[in-house]
Amino acid sequence: MAKIAVLCFMAGALSLTLKKDQPTFAFLVSTAGALILLLSAAEQLRPVLAFLNTLKNYASSQSFDCLLRVLGIALCAQLASDFCKDAGMAAAAGAAELCGRLLALLEALPLLQGLVDSFLSFLS
Amino acid sequence: MLDTLGEWALQGVKDPLRFAAQAVLTLSIGCAAGLAVSGGWRICVEATAVLAFGTLSLSAMMDLTRLVGETASECQTYLAAFVPVYSGIALLGGQTTGAAAYSGLFYAMSGLMCTVIQSVLLPVLQIYFCLSASAVLWGGQGLGRAAALFGDCLKWGLRCCGTVFTVVLGLQSALAGVSDSAALRMGKSVLSGFAPVVGDAAAAALSASAASFHLLKGTLAAAGVAALAACFAPVLIRCALYGLAFRLAGILAEGCGQSRSGQICALYADGAQLCGSVLVLYAFMVVLSTALLLISGNGG
Numbered sequence: 001m002a003k004i005a006v007l008c009f010m011a012g013a014l015s016l017t018l019k020k021d022q023p024t025f026a027f028l029v030s031t032a033g034a035l036i037l038l039l040s041a042a043e044q045l046r047p048v049l050a051f052l053n054t055l056k057n058y059a060s061s062q063s064f065d066c067l068l069r070v071l072g073i074a075l076c077a078q079l080a081s082d083f084c085k086d087a088g089m090a091a092a093a094g095a096a097e098l099c100g101r102l103l104a105l106l107e108a109l110p111l112l113q114g115l116v117d118s119f120l121s122f123l124s
Numbered sequence: 125m126l127d128t129l130g131e132w133a134l135q136g137v138k139d140p141l142r143f144a145a146q147a148v149l150t151l152s153i154g155c156a157a158g159l160a161v162s163g164g165w166r167i168c169v170e171a172t173a174v175l176a177f178g179t180l181s182l183s184a185m186m187d188l189t190r191l192v193g194e195t196a197s198e199c200q201t202y203l204a205a206f207v208p209v210y211s212g213i214a215l216l217g218g219q220t221t222g223a224a225a226y227s228g229l230f231y232a233m234s235g236l237m238c239t240v241i242q243s244v245l246l247p248v249l250q251i252y253f254c255l256s257a258s259a260v261l262w263g264g265q266g267l268g269r270a271a272a273l274f275g276d277c278l279k280w281g282l283r284c285c286g287t288v289f290t291v292v293l294g295l296q297s298a299l300a301g302v303s304d305s306a307a308l309r310m311g312k313s314v315l316s317g318f319a320p321v322v323g324d325a326a327a328a329a330l331s332a333s334a335a336s337f338h339l340l341k342g343t344l345a346a347a348g349v350a351a352l353a354a355c356f357a358p359v360l361i362r363c364a365l366y367g368l369a370f371r372l373a374g375i376l377a378e379g380c381g382q383s384r385s386g387q388i389c390a391l392y393a394d395g396a397q398l399c400g401s402v403l404v405l406y407a408f409m410v411v412l413s414t415a416l417l418l419i420s421g422n423g424g
Contacts, residue, residue, distance in 0.1 A: 052149070063176035064150055070172045071157040074165045097164075104168055111175045115257065118182050122250040 004037060027087050034079070062110065069107045073100055136361030143184045144369040150177050151373060155380035174384045177377075178257045181370070181392050185253045185399075188366060192399050193242045195359045196406055199352060200238040203410065206348050207231045210414070213341045225296045230413045233292045237406055240285060245402050248278045249395060256391040260384050271391065278398055282405060289409045296416055345414055352414075356407045363400030367393050 011033030018026040077100020084093035154173030161169055211227035255271035374389030 052153075063180045064146065064153065067150060067153050067157065067173055067176045071153070071160065071169060074157070074161045074169050078161060078163075078165055100165075101168065104172065108172050108175060111172070111179050114179050115175070115182065115261075118179075118186055119254045119258075122186070122247075122254050 004040060007033065007036065030086050031083055034083070038079075062114070066107055066111050070104045073104045073107060076100065077103075136358040137365060139184075139187070140362055140365035140369050143180070143366065144372070146180055147177065147369065147373040148376065150180060151377050151380060151382060151385060154382055154385065158381070170382070170384075173382065174261060174388070177385045178261055178388055181388055182253060182257050184366065185392060185395060186250070188362065188396065188399055189246050189250055189253075191359055191362070192403050193246050195355060195403060196238045196241045199355055199406065199410065200235060202351065202355065203231065203234055206351075210341070210344055210348060213344055217338050217341055222296075226413065229292060229296055233289070234406075234410055234413075237285060237289070237409060240281075241402055241406060245278060245281055245285075248274055248281065249398055249402070252278060252398075253392065253395055256395070257388065260387045260391070275394065275398070282398075282401055285405055289405070293409075293412060293416065296413060348414055349411055352407065352410055356403060360400055360403055360407070363396055363403065367396040367400070370396060 011029055015026045015030045015033070018029060077096055080096040080100070081093040084090075084096055150173065154170065154177065157169040157173060158166055207227050207230070211223040214223040214226065252271055252274040255267055255274060259267035259271050370389045370393035374386045374393065377383070377386035377389055
């Protein structure tokens with residue numbers, strides 16, 4: 001955690017230094033810092049993901065897979081939107097959020113369809 | 125016998141355990157997902173988690189209600205073969221009224237109960253599950269109240285069936301208990317009084333043959349009850365375990381801050397218990413009526 005804090009501080013300081021004269025490089029430094037932090041978080045999560053994989057072999061279901069995909073879409077869309085806001089592109093950020101929400105809705109559609117099919121089979 | 129008992133236990137335990145594992149996994153991922161994202165995405169991910177859990181729960185309950193209906197139907201098919209044989213043995217043992225009550229009144233009642241379970245009680249239970257899931261997923265007090273209404277209707281239906289069963293059992297007991305014993309005693313006294321030399325021997329032979337038929341009837345009743353227990357036990361274990369799985373999942377959901385999933389767990393735990401109640405009522409009706417015919421003739 002200390003390493004992550006130091007990395008955040010260094011990336012922030014470098015980005016602020018470059019922002020006035022070289023805004024492009026400041027954006028690249030900020031993006032690189034965010035990606036490095038995400039990669040280190042993913043490394044920490046590796047044992048948890050292995051445990052979930054073991055459980056998934058025993059108790060796999062469509063619901064669980066859909067939920068994981070929606071979570072992945074949410075994280076990617078949130079990240080893309082934050083990158084766009086950092087670059088000063090508010091419209092692109094909004095568009096990225098909208099795309100993410102539409103994709104999440106498409107992923108959740110099989111769940112909704114399964115639920116409606118269950119209702120119809122009961123009520124028929 | 126231990127292998128058979130093990131197989132029964134496995135049949136009843138496998139699916140609820142699998143469901144419990146899937147529920148814990150889905151709720152844990154839902155909780156982690158809610159923590160990982162922020163802002164508007166949290167609402168989106170939490171709604172998907174509730175939808176995933178609702179779909180999983182509804183699918184499990186759909187299978188359970190179908191299984192309860194099939195079990196009642198299988199039992200009725202078994203009774204179609206068992207009742208004529210058992211009442212025939214009771215008839216040979218001198219229980220004419222008891223046998224008639226068993227093969228007529230009880231068999232008709234069990235058929236009616238099976239039809240009521242499949243045509244009325246289980247469909248009401250299925251509607252209850254659908255409305256409960258809808259009420260939690262889409263909100264609105266109207267859907268919640270509708271689900272509660274169907275739950276109350278089911279409980280009222282079970283109470284009515286229980287009352288009718290009590291009346292039938294009482295009738296069967298009244299018809300079978302006294303008259304058959306009195307008829308057998310009258311038969312023996314007529315024999316010993318009418319035939320001066322061999323009358324006593326004939327009366328003793330009548331008692332011996334009645335006793336042997338009582339023994340055969342007892343063995344057959346024990347075998348029948350054991351077969352019915354084998355039919356009902358795995359499904360009853362399954363209902364109890366599903367109820368327990370939903371209660372535990374509800375505790376986990378409330379602890380993780382997923383109140384909507386917790387609501388689904390509470391409603392579906394009640395539904396699983398109602399499934400078990402339907403089957404218990406039918407099982408008790410069949411077993412107690414069979415046991416009554418066994419007990420009522422043995423005092424003669």
